[in-house]
Amino acid sequence: MTFGLFDILFSDKIKDAKIIFVVGGPGSGKGTQCEKVVAKYGYTHLSSGDLLRAEVASGSERGKQLQAIMQKGELVPLDTVLDMIKDAMIAKADVSKGYLIDGYPREVKQGEEFEKKIGKPCLLLYVDAKGETMVKRLMKRGETSGRSDDNEETIKKRLDLYYKATEPVIAFYEGRGIVRKVDSELPVDEVFKQVSTAIDALK
Numbered sequence: 001m002t003f004g005l006f007d008i009l010f011s012d013k014i015k016d017a018k019i020i021f022v023v024g025g026p027g028s029g030k031g032t033q034c035e036k037v038v039a040k041y042g043y044t045h046l047s048s049g050d051l052l053r054a055e056v057a058s059g060s061e062r063g064k065q066l067q068a069i070m071q072k073g074e075l076v077p078l079d080t081v082l083d084m085i086k087d088a089m090i091a092k093a094d095v096s097k098g099y100l101i102d103g104y105p106r107e108v109k110q111g112e113e114f115e116k117k118i119g120k121p122c123l124l125l126y127v128d129a130k131g132e133t134m135v136k137r138l139m140k141r142g143e144t145s146g147r148s149d150d151n152e153e154t155i156k157k158r159l160d161l162y163y164k165a166t167e168p169v170i171a172f173y174e175g176r177g178i179v180r181k182v183d184s185e186l187p188v189d190e191v192f193k194q195v196s197t198a199i200d201a202l203k
């Protein structure tokens with residue numbers, strides 16, 4: 001991997017910005033909590049899923065390929081999603097004091113590559129809910145979301161993949177001591193109190 005002048009300038013610009021990974025199962029409430037963090041703390045919310053859906057909505061050839069993968073509940077290639085996140089971070093580097101990286105890393109390798117190319121997270125917010133709760137929430141959300149992956153078959157695949165590929169991410173960062181778990185079985189505002197406690201504790 002080579003670093004150019006541009007990468008050095010980017011690293012310098014974001015050196016004081018907090019990077020928070022927001023990890024949890026599909027429908028656990030990551031996006032819901034991130035919106036509240038944006039409102040209270042003014043951080044920049046970057047959801048990897050939202051970035052990918054924007055590419056799909058653009059109608060590009062790449063978007064068509066991504067849609068086929070997401071429809072099946074599978075993960076898109078690491079480089080694609082990391083490049084999108086990095087570009088979105090660069091676009092906000094002058095104004096952002098903190099980044100919420102929602103839905104990333106989905107596997108340990110994604111976390112390692114992020115740290116090589118962008119920087120280290122200071123916190124991993126683990127948004128925890130039971131499998132049955134997540135399925136219920138997504139089935140309900142699917143009535144209005146328009147998301148092609150909010151259907152019974154794809155929800156099951158997304159959940160299986162979460163347990164297999166993403167839960168090890170939490171164990172990986174627990175080893176670093178930066179994981180804070182919030183109980184997303186509780187009402188949204190109660191969950192947010194726990195989220196706020198974790199963010200307020202950051203130096």
Ligand SMILES: Nc1ncnc2c1ncn2[C@H]1C[C@H](O)[C@@H](COP(=O)(O)OP(=O)(O)OP(=O)(O)O)O1
Nearest residue numbers: 025026027028029030031032137141184186187188
């Ligand atoms: N604590 C909560 N209690 C009840 N409903 C909740 C709670 N948090 C979120 N929801 C609802 C809002 C949505 O309709 C649905 C999923 O929440 P959302 O924030 O979109 O999850 P998510 O971002 O983790 O899902 P995905 O991984 O699919 O993007 O559940």
Ligand SMILES: Nc1ncnc2c1ncn2[C@H]1C[C@H](O)[C@@H](COP(=O)(O)O)O1
Nearest residue numbers: 048049070073074075076081103104106
């Ligand atoms: N970090 C990611 N790596 C690979 N694929 C991803 C990532 N984030 C989102 N995706 C794909 C696969 C997911 O099923 C869909 C929807 O993501 P969501 O976080 O539920 O909005 O996008």
Ligand SMILES: [Mg+2]
Nearest residue numbers: 030031047049
């Ligand atoms: Mg979401």
